[in-house]
Amino acid sequence: MKNTKLQAFIPLFYLVWSDDHLTQKEFATLKEFIVSKTGISVEDQDFLLSKIDISNPPSRNELAQWKSDIEKIIQNKPFIKSVFELAGALSEKDSDIYVSESDFLQLENDLGILGEEVIQNFKTKANSFTANSQTTSNFDIQKITALLDGREAAIIKKVKSVISRPEFAYETSTDIHVFRETVYKWCKILADENLGNMAYPKQYGGGENIADYFAIMETLSYHDLSLVIKFGVQFGLWGMSVQSLGTEKHYAKYLKDIGSLKLPGCFAMTETHHGSNVKGLETTATYNHNDQTFTIHTPNKNAQKEYIGNAAVHGQMATVFAKLIIDDHDYGVNAFVVPLRDSNGKVVDGVTIGDCGHKMGLNGVDNGTISFDQVKIPKENMLDRFASVNEKGEFESPIPSDNRRFFTMLGTLVGGRIGIPRSALAAAKSGLTIAIRYSDQRRQFGPEGGAEVPILNYRMHQRRLLPPLAKTYAVHFALQYLTNRFLNKTEAEMQEIEALAAGMKSYSTWSTRDILQECREACGGKGYLSENRIDALKNDTEIYTTFEGDNTVLMQLTAKNRLSEFRKSFGEMGSLGIINYVYENAKTAISEKNPIATRKTDEEHLLDGEFHLQAFVHREKTILASAARRIKKLVDSGLEPYDAVNVVQHQMIDVSQAYLERVVLEQFQKAIETIEDQQVKNILQKLNQLYALSQIEKNKAWYLEDGYMEAVKTKAIRKMVNQLCWDIRPDAVALVNAFDIPESCLAAPIAAL
Amino acid sequence: MKNTKLQAFIPLFYLVWSDDHLTQKEFATLKEFIVSKTGISVEDQDFLLSKIDISNPPSRNELAQWKSDIEKIIQNKPFIKSVFELAGALSEKDSDIYVSESDFLQLENDLGILGEEVIQNFKTKANSFTANSQTTSNFDIQKITALLDGREAAIIKKVKSVISRPEFAYETSTDIHVFRETVYKWCKILADENLGNMAYPKQYGGGENIADYFAIMETLSYHDLSLVIKFGVQFGLWGMSVQSLGTEKHYAKYLKDIGSLKLPGCFAMTETHHGSNVKGLETTATYNHNDQTFTIHTPNKNAQKEYIGNAAVHGQMATVFAKLIIDDHDYGVNAFVVPLRDSNGKVVDGVTIGDCGHKMGLNGVDNGTISFDQVKIPKENMLDRFASVNEKGEFESPIPSDNRRFFTMLGTLVGGRIGIPRSALAAAKSGLTIAIRYSDQRRQFGPEGGAEVPILNYRMHQRRLLPPLAKTYAVHFALQYLTNRFLNKTEAEMQEIEALAAGMKSYSTWSTRDILQECREACGGKGYLSENRIDALKNDTEIYTTFEGDNTVLMQLTAKNRLSEFRKSFGEMGSLGIINYVYENAKTAISEKNPIATRKTDEEHLLDGEFHLQAFVHREKTILASAARRIKKLVDSGLEPYDAVNVVQHQMIDVSQAYLERVVLEQFQKAIETIEDQQVKNILQKLNQLYALSQIEKNKAWYLEDGYMEAVKTKAIRKMVNQLCWDIRPDAVALVNAFDIPESCLAAPIAAL
Incomplete structure (x- = not known):
């Protein structure tokens, strides 16, 4: 520029041309400004106006020159803080330019320019803290693995070594027939390793170790989930139904062959029209006095058994749930062993098998439908632990109520509601390992002039993946607790444990659903490719929220149990109970709800585990009492109880949610208390917070x-x-590595170390 | 019982034995009660105690007898309201029983029995309102369909008729090679019907109708989504890149063959290491002065083109985005037409194609990778609308800034961010149609003694499906608005419309993700079977949140636009602007935040559209101003702007969310204002509320x-x-039927009429 004073305009020109369109409004603003400066000659004004001609923008080279001029000045004069100072420096007369600082600021304002941000943008970016965050190692990973595995470390190690063998390479065929056979073959190997019969009594070849059985289920879940479900159907549902509902004669006859997979079988409860409301099953088992047999029959199409695993291809027998009819009298739902196929795989007469076909996931499991057309079975095929037909053809049961008996039978099968949430947890661990490792390596965007930055350094990405990581750790310890409660249960605790299992099944499987969704999106396009396995993890676990009890229905079961415990505790407290409860609650509320506590925001308080637990407990208690009051009020006002429960259905879910969150937090806190290693304790404390x-x-x-x-x-x-997300980020990779998932199981190329 | 007075105990015995276990505590309570009643003879006491012997429960027949006794009494004496009255009636001495009412209430309390609920449970349940809700028809469905289709009704009808033909029967093969060929064949039929070239100029055989093109995309989305994406890649991405970035010579050479699918092609932008940050692409196009050609080259493995639709099998050419290099000088990213295969499908020399293989969904689309090893193309293959190399080998462009030019190029391609959210919307409509129809027919549970009830009558089920239905209608009108803005855009509005499109793309695709998740779970096991199509809908649309711009990144783009508009509006208002803005906002806050308004809960107010919009606008404005203030404060305090934006990244998403929600509500309200039919207006008003x-x-x-x-x-x-959910439920089926999705496209057996 001829007149060096004009150089003062360079920053403005550069900014209006490079960042945005030069709009009519910007043009008008700048023109007005230039023309109003009477100190500038008309010639110079024309020159300046030529630089803001919309129809004749500056050339690329001119823009580059301007930019380089600006950068040079800023580098040499690091004290520059405003566009005005920059302008002065550029004019080579330092602040002796045509305009006053206030005029200039007004112009910047009119153009929508943020001066300081502009200056920052021209500086070399070396000190970005976003860019500098990176993976480090602050603790001994193996110590966390040991903590997670606990007493099951040996069996976990064994299972991992089996599923890491070459024959467990993932099946890539999309043909469901091929996939089903591969999964069957895998199950056979596991049976041969004595993993399938782990829970059965020793006298029938089993390991008599239920804790190990659950650990097997969970560890297998690092591998293909069709394998886990097929395994669970055979050894859990089919085998355990015989063990839990049958008696000695059934054990002797079946358990060994079930455990070795010589006798593949099914658990045939669900019918097309009865999934959640299994009490309404319609299949009948009619007792024939003449030859002491039962006739199993499907009265209509909607009473066919549906979604039954192992039915479409491999199952030779099934535990069939059916209404027992003796002399036209209905004795409620009972269980019977019914043959489906001979050992050559030929379907027996009277049985019709359908194939559920392709599913969203778990295509290695052969789900099918089963219909019975007057199929006769001998009397001893009734699983008769809880009910039987005596020699005179009379019904006998130690539990008189049909309802009660049925729910007692279901109660013995609650193990499935421990195995499934633990399997779901393992899937979440796999997903997080893949997504966090990838996010630590994948780089995208970065500070001006600097290298691109790992996407795990971005706040949104941390918010997507790190609270889920914390939740996964928390759920791990809660499921350990549930398992221990189940293994050491007394009769009196059964209902509470069943309700806890129902709730934790929902909590864990919904958590996995949400986590895998975040993992998929966090991995972008790579997360969509089947090779990176989030596809399988997500689609296989999708049905976890439905099978073994629909989550929404289970959450209501849990809530009903909480409400009935609540009522009982009133009973136990005597008639003053409710008054005392309200009084006690009010006291707590007063101490925790004073203006100081409700507004307390210092770091020590916010990170205090006692504050956390109090807040969770307060929520749990308040929601429970409020739901109880509300139901009572609705019924008092004349509503049918069935309607009243529907009105508060939404709150019932909250009752369970608040209860489960409290249990999960509490168990995580308790687990941390036992840790001695300070570094491990520190990081788990942060996750807990x-x-x-x-x-x-x-x-x-x-x-x-x-x-x-x-x-x-x-x-x-x-x-x-x-x-906390920011603080945990450097340890995130180590925290997923502590899950110690076999690399051959992770398999995702984007998660390769 | 010998002594009829003892019958008073029947209700208690029945309740403790039938509902729950008889616990030790219950036993102790009852025993204490019985023994304490000195009026009862020892013999009678022994008799009563024999009925609560834990080791010897009453027989099934006895329980049934008790129940029948109770039911008979309650039926005959409907005035009975408490267990005490019931006990009296049973004793046949009416209230002359051994115990006082207060003693009895105390006992009930101690046992945790809710008297009134018990009595209700014994009554026949005929008046359950939950059971009585059912589908009705309150409006003319076709009028809503006509409203939704608007001016595009004719083309929508045509597309529906084409995709309902037998040759469009869904592909059921799980073999991706078979699936890809089927989809290609379908595309060919659509091209033959002149649907593919709908947006192209008439002189090149096109329909020159962009509005119709979008309607085609949306309507095709009722059918297979692989078809939609393959169609969009060919006619949208590939064809429109030629039309938007090229000039006359390219149109003449390519457009007709693209529109007829004679020339299948790709849009090759994304690279393995550059998805969101496309400015960082590494593929080079180096100009050769000697023979006036470009050399296209992939400098390293991570710079290969990735996820490119049509690449793995069918594409013969591609629009390749690459950095233009002339004499070692980098002129930023530009676009070039590069041949991939000859017309026989043979890959040309220097090009290497990979196959992305099996994906979570969209397996009918042949996504692949492309690498170039020094591939030479003639100079005229540069798409030269925004930049070119002149005869002297010099770079020329009307837009001097590389950055600005690149984003201008991307801006011309914004149509994809209208087509994708509209496709997502259609998928949500399909999912809701399937799930709502099924929920209206599927029955599970019911009032005591009554038939089972449609699951759509349950509160949780309504909460799962009906707000999503309302949202789907709302998004429909917002996307119509976006389309109209795009079709009638002026230069000055472009940035705002691009930001709106980016935001609506995220809003609609995330909405669809959430809705299809609810639909899957709401359909239980049936929703997991591929035959019911939620599988395909869900997995195909899963990637919609990532492609055409990762949603989280797009939301930040939208937020940045809002922030820059916000700054500009200050600029326009002059230096007093921000003060005025704060003052105006404070005024609004005062009028809307007075104690009466913040606590107002009357129905008229809560349902008032003006209240809704005010609340949305207040939220939008407040979040925007707060984010702007926060960023400024962080930068003022010395943070790098890049870091400051990372710190508030979470709030940036809120800025966009609040803005989009306001737009969606406003457009839904405006659409309803134009409706004349009162019944249609009423139901849409409810959905809007x-x-x-x-x-x-x-x-x-x-x-x-x-x-x-x-x-x-x-x-x-x-x-x-x-x-509102409850009120809308009877119309829910009619409201999804109004989407008028061809039955052959829905195809789900559970959604059959």
Whole structure:
């Protein structure tokens, strides 16, 4: 430029041309400004106006020159803080330019330019903290693995070594017939390794170790999930139904062959029209006095057995649930062993098998339908632990109520509601391992002039993956607790444990559903390719929220149990119970809901485990009492109880949710208390805090409505969640590596070490 | 019983034995009670105690007898309201029993029995309102269809008739090679019907009708989504890149053959290491002065083109995005037409094609990778609308900034961000049609003694499906609006429309993701079978949240646009702008945030559209201003702008979310204003209210934190959402039928009429 003073305009020109279109409005603003500066000669004004001619933009070279001029100045004069100072420096007369600082600021304002941001953008970016965050190692990974595996370490190690063998290479055929045979073959290998019969009594060849059986299910879930479900159908559902509902004669006859997979079988409960409401099953087992047999029959198409695993191809027998009829009298649902195929695979007369065909996932499992047309079975095929027909052809049972008996039978099968959430947990671990390892390596965008940055350094990405990581750790310990409760159960605890299992099954499988969704999206296009396995993990576990009990229905079961425990505790407290309860609650509320507590936002408080647990417990208690009151009020006002429960159905889910969250937090806290290694303890403490605070954040509307927290506190919690994510990020890869999933099982190329 | 007075105990015995285990505690309570009643003889006491012997429960027949005794009494004496009255009636001495009413109530309390509920349970249940809700028809379905189709009704009808032909029967093979050929064949039929070239200029055989093109994309989405994407890759991405980035010579040479599918092609932008950050692409196009050619080259494995549709099998050419290099100088990313295969399908020398293989969905689309090893193309293959190399071998462009030019090029391709959300919307409509029809027919559970009830009558099921239905209608009108804005755009509006398209693409595809998840779970096991098509809908649309721009990245783009508009509006307002803005906002806040407004819960207010829009606008404005302030504060405090944006990344998503929700609500409201038919208007009004209130409910934590609403109001809104779901339920089937999806496309057996 002829007049060096004009150089002062370079930053403005560069900014209007490079960042945005030069709009009519910008042009008008700049023109007005230039023309109004009477100190500039008309010639110079024309020159300046020529640089903002919409129809004749500056050339690429001119733009590059401007940029380089600006960068040079900023590099040489690091004190420059504003566009005005920059302009002065460029004019080579330092601040002796045509315009006053306030005029210039007004112009910047009119053009929508943020001065300081502009200057920052021209500086070389070396000190970006976003760019600098990276994976480090702050603890001994193996110590965490040992903690997670606990007493089951030996069997876990064995299973991992089996599924890492070459013959367990993933099946890539999309032909379901091929896939089903591969999975069957895998099951056979596991049976040969004595893994299938682990829970059966020793006298029938089993390992008599239920804890190990659950650990096997969970560890197998690092491999193909069709394998896990096929395994679970055969050794869990089919075998355990014989063991739990049958008696000695059935054990002797079947258990060994079931455990060796010589006798593949099914668990035939669900019917087309009866999934959740299994009490309404319509298949009949009619007793024939003349030859002491039962006739198994499917009265209509909608009473056919549906989705039955092992039915379409391999099953030779099935535990069939059917209404027992003696002399036209209905004795409720009971269980019978019914042959389906001979050992050559030929379907027996009277049985019709359908194939459920291709499914969203689990295509290695041969789900099918089964119909019975007057199929006769001998009397001893009735699984008669809880009910039987005596020699005189009379019904006998130690449990008089049909309803009660049926739910007792179902109660013995609750193990499935421990195996499934543990399998779901393993799938979440696999997904997180893949997504977190990838996000640590995948780079995208970066500071101006700097290298691209691992996407795990971005806040949204951390928010997507790290609270789920914390939750996965938390659920791990809660499922360990559930398992231990189940293994050491007393009769009196059964209902509570069944309700806990129903709830944890929902909690864990929904958690896995959400986590794998985040993992898929967090891996972008790579997450969509089947080779990276999120496809299989996600689609296979999709049905986990439905089978072994629909989650929404199970959550209501859990809630009903909580409500009935609540009522009982009133009973136990005597008639003053409810008054005392309300009084006690009010006391707590007063101490925890004072203005200081509801607004407390210091870091020590927000990270305090006692605060977390109190907040969870308060929520649990309050929601439970409120739901109980509401149902009572509705019934009092004349509603049918059935309608009243429907009205509060939404709240019932909250009752369970709040209960389960409290259990999960509590068990995670207890597990951490036992840890001695300080580094391990530190990192798990952080995960625990992240779990607690991200749950509170999720539920913050409730806390605000309740008055337990004020806005200043919920906002501080949001910031703390962000901070914890940031603090945990460097350890994230180590934390997923601690799951110790065999590399051959992970298999995803994007997760390769 | 010998002593009829003892009959008074029947209800208690029945209740403790039938509903629950008789626990030790219950036994002790009852025993203490019986023994304490000195009026009862020892003999009678022994008799009573024999009925609560844990080791000797009553027989099934005895239980049945008790139940029948109770039912008979209750039927004969409908005035009975308590267990005490029931006991009296049973003793045949009416209230002359051994115990006082207060003693009895105490006992009930100790046993945890809710008297009134018990009595209700014994009554015949005929008046359950849950059971009585059912599908009705309150409006003319075809009028809604006509409203939805609007001016595109003719082309929609044509497309529906084509995809209902027998040759469009769904491909059931799981072999991706078979599937890909089927989809290619379908595309050929659509091209023959002149549907592919609908957007191209008439002089090249096209229909010159972009509105129709979008309607075709959306309507095709009722059929297989692989078809839609293959169609979109060929006629949209490949064809439109030639049309938007090329000039006359390219149109003449290619457009006709593209439109007829004689020349299948690709859109090769994404590279393995550059998905979101496409500015960083590494493929080079080096200009050769000697023979006036370009050399296209892939410098390293991670710079290969990835996920490219049509690449693995069918593509003969591709629009390749590459950095233009002239004399070692980098002129930024530009576009070039590069041959991949000859017309016999043989890959040309220097090109290497990979196959992305099996994917989570869209397996009818042949995605592949492409690498170039020094592939020479003639100079005229540069798509030269925005940049070219002149005869002297010099770079020329009307847009000097490389950055600006590249984003201008991308801007011309924004149509994809309209086609994809509209396709996603159609998939949500299909899913909802299947799930709502099924839920209207599927029955499970019911009132005591009554028939089972359609699952759509349950609150949780309504909450799962009906707010999504409302949202789907809302998004429909918002996407119509987006399309109209795009079709009538002026230069000045382009950035705003691009930002809106980016945002609506995310909003609609995330909405579809969530809706199809609910649909799958709402259909239980049936929803898992591929035959019911939620599998395909869900897995095919899974990648919609990633391709055409990762949703999280797009939401940040939209937010950045909102922030820059916000800054500009300050600029336009002059330096007092921000003060005025804050002042105006404060005024609104005062009028809308007074204690009466924040606590107002009357029905008229809660259902008022003006209240809804005000609440949405307030949220939008407040979040935007807060994010702007926060970024400024962070930068002022010395943070790199790149880091500052990362710190608030979470809020940036909220900025976009709040903006999009406001647009969606506003457009739905505007569409309803134009409706004349009162019945149609009524039901859409309800849907609109449900959309508005369920969004407010979702965001209620924000409203509570902000002080715009108090707990009493957010709680009332929750109830109103429940009520609206209940009110809309009878119309739900009609509302999905109004989407008018061809039955052959729905195809799901569970959705059959």
